[in-house]
Amino acid sequence: MRLFRILTFKELKGYFLTPFGWVVLAFVAVMQGVSLSTAMKGFRDTPVKDSLVYVTFHTPVFWFYFLFIFPLITMRLFSEEERSGTLETLLTAPVRTWQVVLSKYAAAMLFYTVLWVPAYVQFQAFVWLTDLPPAWSPGSMLGVFAILMLMGAAFTAVGCLASALTSSQIIAGLLTVGLLVIQYFLSFVTVIWGESFVGAEFFNYISSQRHLHYFASGLLDTRPVVYFLSVSVFVLFLTYQAVDFRRWKH
Amino acid sequence: MSESSIDSVNQSARRPNRWGVGTLSTLQLLLLSVTVAALNYLSMHHYLRWDLSRSADYSLSPATQRYLEGVVRDREEPVKWIMAYRRGSPFYERVRALAEEYQRLSRGAIVLEVVDPLRSPDRMQEVAAAYGFGMVRDLLIIDARTDGAPPVREDANRVRTLHPHVRMVVADDVAVHATTGGVRRIVGFRGEDVLTAAPQEFPRSSGRSVTPLPDRRVGSWAFWRNSCRNE
Numbered sequence: 001m002r003l004f005r006i007l008t009f010k011e012l013k014g015y016f017l018t019p020f021g022w023v024v025l026a027f028v029a030v031m032q033g034v035s036l037s038t039a040m041k042g043f044r045d046t047p048v049k050d051s052l053v054y055v056t057f058h059t060p061v062f063w064f065y066f067l068f069i070f071p072l073i074t075m076r077l078f079s080e081e082e083r084s085g086t087l088e089t090l091l092t093a094p095v096r097t098w099q100v101v102l103s104k105y106a107a108a109m110l111f112y113t114v115l116w117v118p119a120y121v122q123f124q125a126f127v128w129l130t131d132l133p134p135a136w137s138p139g140s141m142l143g144v145f146a147i148l149m150l151m152g153a154a155f156t157a158v159g160c161l162a163s164a165l166t167s168s169q170i171i172a173g174l175l176t177v178g179l180l181v182i183q184y185f186l187s188f189v190t191v192i193w194g195e196s197f198v199g200a201e202f203f204n205y206i207s208s209q210r211h212l213h214y215f216a217s218g219l220l221d222t223r224p225v226v227y228f229l230s231v232s233v234f235v236l237f238l239t240y241q242a243v244d245f246r247r248w249k250h
Numbered sequence: 251m252s253e254s255s256i257d258s259v260n261q262s263a264r265r266p267n268r269w270g271v272g273t274l275s276t277l278q279l280l281l282l283s284v285t286v287a288a289l290n291y292l293s294m295h296h297y298l299r300w301d302l303s304r305s306a307d308y309s310l311s312p313a314t315q316r317y318l319e320g321v322v323r324d325r326e327e328p329v330k331w332i333m334a335y336r337r338g339s340p341f342y343e344r345v346r347a348l349a350e351e352y353q354r355l356s357r358g359a360i361v362l363e364v365v366d367p368l369r370s371p372d373r374m375q376e377v378a379a380a381y382g383f384g385m386v387r388d389l390l391i392i393d394a395r396t397d398g399a400p401p402v403r404e405d406a407n408r409v410r411t412l413h414p415h416v417r418m419v420v421a422d423d424v425a426v427h428a429t430t431g432g433v434r435r436i437v438g439f440r441g442e443d444v445l446t447a448a449p450q451e452f453p454r455s456s457g458r459s460v461t462p463l464p465d466r467r468v469g470s471w472a473f474w475r476n477s478c479r480n481e
Contacts, residue, residue, distance in 0.1 A: 051304075137302065137303060137304035138302070139301075139302020139303055139304070140302070140303065140304075142302060143302065190369075191337065191369070192369065193369060193370075194365070194366040194368075194369030194370030194373070195364045195365065195366060195369075195370065196363075196365055196366075196369075196370035196372070196373035201294065202294075205290070205294050213343070214347070217303055217307070217308075217343075218301065218302040218303030218304065218307075218308075219299060219300075219301055219302070219303060219307075219308045219347060220299065220300040220301075220302060221297060221298070221299050221300075222293065222297045222298045222299075223293050223294065223297045226289060226290060226293035226297075227290060227293065230286045230289050230290055230293075231286075233282075233286070234282060234283070234286045237278075237279070237282055238279075241275050241278075241279065244275075245275075248268060248271050
């Protein structure tokens with residue numbers, strides 16, 4: 001456990017003691033601000049039946065920046081170490097492969113969690129500055145952050161896998177974006193083709209947009225919890241195998 | 251260097267058994283894949299919900315839950331619900347979430363089918379033909395027939411009579427309207443009241459008449475689809 005902690009702190013330093021991490025944090029904070037401003041403009045122009053939290057996370061700009069967070073925070077995790085040759089050194093050290101994989105994943109998840117702190121502060125700032133009661137229910141706020149964490153867990157794992165498969169950060173980033181965009185567009189299958197076919201239930205089950213919709217409305221459900229966490233475990237296991245392969249391939 | 255230390259060096263430099271490691275990894279991967287698939291299959295069909303919305307919009311009242319436990323679950327054959335709503339309908343998500351909650355709490359006594367008339371026109375035509383209506387509005391069909399009779403009967407005067415155990419809840423029924431300044435607005439949602447009340451009328455029901463529309467073009471599928479496109 002001590003080794004795991006040391007490795008995790010080393011990775012966290014890579015996020016917080018370099019300009020890279022702060023640039024990503026600033027980018028996400030600005031984009032969250034744009035989403036919130038767009039939502040508030042919508043509230044000002046027309047009567048809206050949904051909560052401010054719901055509308056903020058259903059603006060077109062949300063998915064645009066959300067899917068780009070993951071390649072940014074994961075693309076260098078393994079590929080950079082592979083390219084510079086430090087991964088081989090790390091793997092010959094007395095550490096287990098799972099400690100390497102989980103420490104990088106934990107650091108990425110911690111950094112991802114920090115990325116949402118400005119969003120929470122912005123919502124609180126709305127209440128402080130306008131002196132109005134919150135334009136959302138506690139349930140919808142809880143639901144949104146819960147589903148963001150769940151999606152983040154799975155998507156960060158996908159980014160780790162992409163990074164473990166190649167020594168090029170660019171390719172890792174593109175691979176992550178590609179996989180996440182495919183996952184995103186799978187949500188549209190039932191929108192485009194309806195639900196009168198055998199696999200419709202499956203496509204609803206894996207639909208990130210649908211889960212975000214219900215969680216943001218305050219309706220929490222165990223299905224996305226199981227889905228995203230099981231995908232995280234499965235993809236992390238694939239990452240473990242991809243990294244471990246380097247130990248015994250030669 | 252002694253003989254034993256040379257043996258030790260040779261032993262530590264032994265090449266890994268790649269076939270063994272590879273086979274084990276493949277086996278682990280297969281087992282994990284099966285476990286994840288099984289877990290998600292179970293999760294898809296058995297799940298819990300917590301309604302934390304401001305007015306508990308997606309929850310059923312204790313009275314409805316008692317009704318589902320007492321009456322619906324005692325049935326030998328499941329009640330079929332067909333939700334024929336356009337995705338763009340203002341109440342699509344609310345009605346769907348409620349219908350799914352009915353299905354979940356009934357524990358198999360209610361089988362829900364969701365049909366988007368615009369995306370699944372073939373299935374919609376089948377439903378419209380089976381239940382003998384021209385699909386002009388979003389509606390939810392509650393079919394609790396157990397006798398195998400057709401859902402709709404037509405007599406010599408071409409008057410169609412719906413089977414006593416079939417109900418149709420149109421989208422307007424689940425909305426509460428109010429007229430202010432000459433403009434009719436939706437001010438509320440009463441989906442649960444309507445959806446719970448409709449099947450409770452079954453035993454006392456003597457049938458419901460549906461008069462065919464004089465202009466068959468208006469009741470036709472093509473007209474309905476075009477009218478939706480024009481909205």
